[in-house]
Amino acid sequence: MVDMMEVCKKAIENYGVESQIMMVMEEMSELQKELCKNYRGKENSTCIAEEIADVEIMLEQMKILFDVHEQSKKFLEFKLQRLMKRLEVV
Numbered sequence: 001m002v003d004m005m006e007v008c009k010k011a012i013e014n015y016g017v018e019s020q021i022m023m024v025m026e027e028m029s030e031l032q033k034e035l036c037k038n039y040r041g042k043e044n045s046t047c048i049a050e051e052i053a054d055v056e057i058m059l060e061q062m063k064i065l066f067d068v069h070e071q072s073k074k075f076l077e078f079k080l081q082r083l084m085k086r087l088e089v090v
Helices: 004-015 017-039 045-065 069-086
Strands: none
Touching (some): 004 017, 017 045, 045 069
């Protein structure tokens, strides 16, 4: 199994902070583009899956860069709980 955190740390070291911050925006844009294509009727679920993977890798790098792993987990839990309440799942 690949250690995502280690690979992400190496990518940051190799490419640099500024480059990876720009790359996360580029990858999110590519996902957005594929979602728009799908909305217009193109069957591109494989492309969407690939772009989601790219975005997830870049988000992991942003958590490392900004040292927000724990904060991110807390916000994720809070926001999921809030969504559950809104959906009356609780």
